[in-house]
Amino acid sequence: MAAAPLILASASPRRLTLLQQIAIAPDEIIPADIDETPLPREIARDYVGRLSVEKAQTVGRKTGRAFVLAADTAVACGRRILPKSEDEETARACLELISGRAHRVYTGVALIAPDGAVSSRIVETRVKVRRLAAPQVDEYLRSGEWNGKAGGYGVQGLFGKHIVSIIGSYTNIVGLPVYETANLLDGAGYRS
Numbered sequence: 001m002a003a004a005p006l007i008l009a010s011a012s013p014r015r016l017t018l019l020q021q022i023a024i025a026p027d028e029i030i031p032a033d034i035d036e037t038p039l040p041r042e043i044a045r046d047y048v049g050r051l052s053v054e055k056a057q058t059v060g061r062k063t064g065r066a067f068v069l070a071a072d073t074a075v076a077c078g079r080r081i082l083p084k085s086e087d088e089e090t091a092r093a094c095l096e097l098i099s100g101r102a103h104r105v106y107t108g109v110a111l112i113a114p115d116g117a118v119s120s121r122i123v124e125t126r127v128k129v130r131r132l133a134a135p136q137v138d139e140y141l142r143s144g145e146w147n148g149k150a151g152g153y154g155v156q157g158l159f160g161k162h163i164v165s166i167i168g169s170y171t172n173i174v175g176l177p178v179y180e181t182a183n184l185l186d187g188a189g190y191r192s
Contacts, residue, residue, distance in 0.1 A: 003191060004114040009059035009070035014156075018176040019069075024185070024192050032058040032070060044076035044106045049122045052108030056118065065114040067190050073107040073175050075151025085152040088141055094152030095140065100131035103151070105173045109181050113188040121184060123177040125168030127155070132162060 005027035008016060019026065032055035038047050055070035075082040077097050085091035105127055110120040132140075140146065145157045153159040155166075155173040169177045185192075 004066050006067045006069065006185075006190060006192075007059060007063055009055045009068055012071075012175055014175040015071060018171055018174060018178050019181070022178050022182055024182075026069070027066075028063075030059050030062065032056075034058055036072075038081055042081075043079055044074045044081045044104065045122055045124070047081060048072045048074050048106045048108035049120060050108070052110040053118060053120055056110040056112045060112040060116075066112075067114060067185070067188065068112040069109070069181070069185070070111075071107055071109045071176050071181075073105065073150050073172075075103060075105050077101070077103045077151075082151040084148055084150050085146045086148065088146075091141060091146035091149075091152035092137060095132060095137050095146075098127075098129045098151065098153075099137075100129065102126055102128045105151070107172045107175065107177055109177065109184060111184045111188055111190075113190075117188065119184055119188060121177075121180045123169055123172045123180050125166060125170070125172045127166055127173060128164040130162050130164050136162065 008026035008029045009032045011031035034054050051072035052070050056068045060068040082094050105125045108122050112118050143158050145154050146152045171178045
């Protein structure tokens with residue numbers, strides 16, 4: 001009997017790269033098209049947990065018997081969920097908010113096994129950013145690396161020089177905590 005395929009329910013090139021780094025190659029990539037609007041008073045931890053499961057279930061309903069892996073990442077400053085930066089103004093607001101303070105990055109990871117069983121994890125990483133002067137913010141905005149990134153930055157690029165400390169999973173900040181993801185896949189019986 002052939003092994004069930006693995007479907008990555010994400011369009012994120014970073015998530016695909018992180019899976020490939022741990023020798024996991026999805027058989028197919030099918031991004032989940034769902035409403036990602038936070039619910040009223042929803043905190044970041046609950047938000048990413050809900051969205052990752054919804055994404056996996058949405059794609060799982062279309063694919064039948066497969067392993068379906070989905071994830072969602074959010075940056076939170078206090079109780080506030082920072083948006084994905086789709087324009088420079090949003091990115092600037094995010095960078096000014098996290099400047100000189102600690103924030104948290106949450107990723108929810110959900111896996112649906114071929115038998116329909118759902119397993120999930122939520123991973124939290126604390127990130128401290130140095131105080132950013134206006135020229136530093138301007139320099140980073142000119143790079144364009146912020147585009148489409150939760151909280152207005154990507155830790156794996158130029159912004160790395162502004163990170164004072166990380167407590168927790170680095171790959172979580174990039175978009176997929178690989179340790180927890182590998183454990184979910186192993187626990188569900190997936191073999192690459």
